[in-house]
Amino acid sequence: MADWNTHLYCAHKANESLKFTGKELDLFLYGNLLPDVNMGWIITPDIRLMQDDTHFNGMGQGYFMSPRRFYAKYKKEIDSRNPLFLGYMFHLWLDVTIMTDFVSRLKMSDLVDDYETTRRQKWYDMGIFISSKHFSLSTNNLDDIVNESKQIDEVKISKNDLIKVSEFIKDFTSDMEGHEYKIYTQDALYEFYERTCQDFINWCTKR
Numbered sequence: 001m002a003d004w005n006t007h008l009y010c011a012h013k014a015n016e017s018l019k020f021t022g023k024e025l026d027l028f029l030y031g032n033l034l035p036d037v038n039m040g041w042i043i044t045p046d047i048r049l050m051q052d053d054t055h056f057n058g059m060g061q062g063y064f065m066s067p068r069r070f071y072a073k074y075k076k077e078i079d080s081r082n083p084l085f086l087g088y089m090f091h092l093w094l095d096v097t098i099m100t101d102f103v104s105r106l107k108m109s110d111l112v113d114d115y116e117t118t119r120r121q122k123w124y125d126m127g128i129f130i131s132s133k134h135f136s137l138s139t140n141n142l143d144d145i146v147n148e149s150k151q152i153d154e155v156k157i158s159k160n161d162l163i164k165v166s167e168f169i170k171d172f173t174s175d176m177e178g179h180e181y182k183i184y185t186q187d188a189l190y191e192f193y194e195r196t197c198q199d200f201i202n203w204c205t206k207r
Contacts, residue, residue: 001095004042005172006126007032008135010094010197011087017201024083026141027148031087033165034155043164047156054154055092064100067092077151079207084148090200097196105183118183124176125184131174137166
C-alpha cells in the first residue's frame with residue numbers, strides 16, 4: 001500500500017494519458033484517495049470506517065481481489081469513465097500491484113523471519129523516492145465530490161473530511177534523512193510506477 005503523496009504522483013502520471021481537467025481532474029484525484037479517507041490514519045473523518053470495507057474485503061487472500069470486487073459492483077460507472085470511480089479503482093489497483101511487486105523482491109528469510117522490519121523498509125524506500133515531489137489538491141469542487149461519492153456505499157465522506165485531506169496534502173513533508181534504499185532503487189521504483197500506470201491506462205482504454 002502507498003502513502004497519499006505516492007497515490008497522487010501515480011494519479012497525475014496516469015492523467016497524462018487520461019487528460020482529465022477542471023472538475024473531472026478533481027474528482028479523479030480525490031477519488032484516488034477515497035478508500036483511505038474514512039479510516040482515520042491520517043485525518044479524523046466525521047465517520048470512521050474499516051479498511052476491510054473501503055478496500056472491498058481486501059484483507060488476507062481477498063486483498064488481491066479488491067479491484068475486481070469494486071469493478072463488479074460499479075461496472076457501469078467505471079465503464080462510462082466516471083473520473084471519481086476510476087480514481088477509486090486506481091487506488092485499489094496500485095495497492096495490489098505494490099504489494100505484489102514488493103513480495104516478489106523478498107528473500108524467504110525476509111518474508112518469514114522479520115517481515116515487519118522489511119515492510120517498514122518498503123515504506124522508507126517509497127518515502128525516499130517521493131520526498132522531492134509535492135502535490136496539492138483543489139478545493140473548488142468539494143460539494144460535487146461529496147455528492148458524487150454518495151454513489152459509493154463503502155464511503156461516507158463530508159466536505160469537512162475533504163478539507164482536512166487537502167490541508168494535509170498541502171502541509172505534507174517527508175523527511176527521509178538517514179534512510180537509504182534497501183529493497184528498491186530510485187530507477188526500480190520509477191520503472192515500476194511507469195509500468196503500473198501504463199497498465200492501468202491500457203485497461204481504461206478498453207472501457
